[in-house]
Amino acid sequence: MSTDLSLDRPGSARHGDPRFGPALMIAAAMSLTYLLGALVAWVKPFSASHGMQLPGMTRVLILSVAASWVVVLVIWVAGLRPASDPASTGRLKHALQAVSAAVLILPFTVEDLHRLTQHPGTALICLPSTGFALWIAYQVQRYHRIPVWLLLALFGWGALVAGGFGGAMNFWFQELAPVYLQDAPTLQDVWDRIYTGLALNASIFEELGKAAGLAMAYFLFRRQFSGIVSGLVLGASVGLGFNFIETVLYMNWTDWGTAGFQYWMRQSVGLMGGHVAFSAIAGAGFGVARQIAEPLPRRIAVGSGLLAAVGGHFFNNIVLLAVRHTEPDWLPSNGVVNVLIAQPLLLLALQGPFVVIYLLMLRGGLRTQVLGLTAEMTAEAQTGRGAITAPEIDVLMSPSRRLWFTTTVLRRHGPAAYRALNRLHVAQFDLAMQRWHASRKDPGDQDASVEALRDQVLRLKGRQAVVLTEAREAEVPA
Template structure:
């Protein structure tokens, strides 16, 4: 896959990237408009029901809980205004056909108008409950750093992971809630009959909830997939394999999990003792402690890894991509459904709310349906890291043998062996102090980035854009080598 110029060495800035980004945004808005139309046309179950179900105030809720369970009208009208403004700019661009920097600016303004208003939904949750959000930050930051370090070779930069995290927290959660809020009202309208008995209405409500869970699992999987594919295009000069997709998908799922955790901690902290016996502390324990690497992070990792494999495969690309999406949908819906079913069966024979149930049984029942998917994601990461280790040896050796290389043959064995690299850094720290060790670490990272460029550009290294990037990475290594201090990696 050939590429154009990059912005800051990260974002691929060309017509293909902008076109794909606009296509993804248009599809998202089209789905929202379909959900809106279906909700508008739904049968009304109750008297004096509003035109759109999202404006209906639920009985018995007020204050913060009421705001959590309904969409603020201001956000809804902001979303519509953004869609209209975005469509107007696209019409202007179709007529005037701008080029260069003007086309780039108009593209990003359009994306901000189309998708930006949906981010107000998760921002309203986080800003309304800052304490719950703050207590979720340490664990989330730890997993993000773990994802960054777990790539081993040809790492996706941390700013890119933060973009994926932001996509999950803001776009996936915001759009997912907007879609599902409308779908829930639509399902209630078609399932509930005004003339039905109270028992049939309650049964219809449960059916609506089951279908809403499936709907949310579907739209979340497609939204995460859209984000991963968009990042693949914008950063395609750094996309290499399934590991790339895995860390991007996991970061997006982690962002979604952060906002969802704030929501559930608040809801169950206020109402849990009345509806299920759960508490805010229990939700924090499950979602931000033992289950932080499960749930949406694991499902996103599996989905992203599958899309990464699909990008690599030309023959079976559609099959692999569909399988990845179906697996993510099944994992999400299965966890919500089977975990409740397991819990109901076990708690018929075990008292709820005790220390053993809270610390062991209930978390185990929540993680049990996820276990096959978590293990599969871990297996894909392990296989991907092994593949990358072999690629690192090949790429470093090839770069060291180049005429203008910034990697010497003596440095190559250290760069291809993580244990030797660590030994060199530790030895430098003990002999020359922390500044020299950090300088050596920066040099090693820059050399590995150069080798990763050679691996990623192995089929297009002679193209002007690829050559420019290689020269920039090589100059960075040489600049670090000229910095005073004992930084160079030499063979013993």
């Protein structure tokens, strides 16, 4: 098993090859972290709120996590066989690593899946606003776009895996904190420590859970991390998933206010802040790392994004906890004014700067993309190979012209021609992006893949010509 967790060491893998070893290490680290919390609770009895009787879902999770290690051991003992063909051995090892990572991650989905089956109506209420935000995240990619399936996969990770992992680690803290923090001079000091610790614990483990999904995507689908724009979008997708499942939880947990208030704050005025903003900034770190050749600066880029996410999350948590428990005088006594004006203004003050930061990064990333992709498309057109021509560049690099062109093809020649044209545009952007990676000597990219992408564009052009011919022939009256 590969244990190299460096971010895309140059030459360590062919372009686009998934790296299952680091993905397995991430899954193992999450699983062992949870088991460590369970071990601490077993060594020193937790608070008397449950006595020694753990909640049912916690017992299921502990047993599932422990059983996942047994399953992984059986998989490796039964599956790893000596083979004379090194290529077959490598493929088998990759398959075992991928299956093992999935097995270790699966237990963290249990609680959130259970929650969704308990409250399907709440989930359906939250889907339109969350779906609209996902659509916005997809649309802001004006040029090279991440596949929809990867956005949905990261959304699912945020909702099921990161949500389950973060909630499980928060549970351990809530149960253990009264035991380990009770030596403070006064009861108020005890509660101050607990509130501060809870805010910090949630910030660290929730952001680590979301970042683990980004890291998995980085190692398994590195080609899709084209730069800061893709990192921001994937990070926002993870955050939207986490915010979705958290909204379902809090809308059915009356201790934190009414369901309507939670929907208003989490799915309306605060939808693109909070978890979305923090995770977007963490994702930007991975996007920047994709374009850095040296290992240390890559780690600094990823670490800086994660540190900003954890810091912002902690500051947001600690202030909101303080407001909730102290009810300061500056909050209006009028409930309507408080909900419609004061609370949104508080969110704006806490989360607004992070929204501004990721929007500025998005703007800068798109401008950089325009310059880089235009230069590479121009260079490709000058080769005369036909994959990208000079007239096509004007259409490709203008979202409004591209929309008009594809809509015209749909109206005149039908859905088949429209789909063929969209596939061609995607492949042309992939070719230009790969040329850009190669020209900058981004880690893990080789010039040889440019030729393969060029051949793919030419095949799609041939297919588009066939589809257009068939459409025109169908339009001719018999």
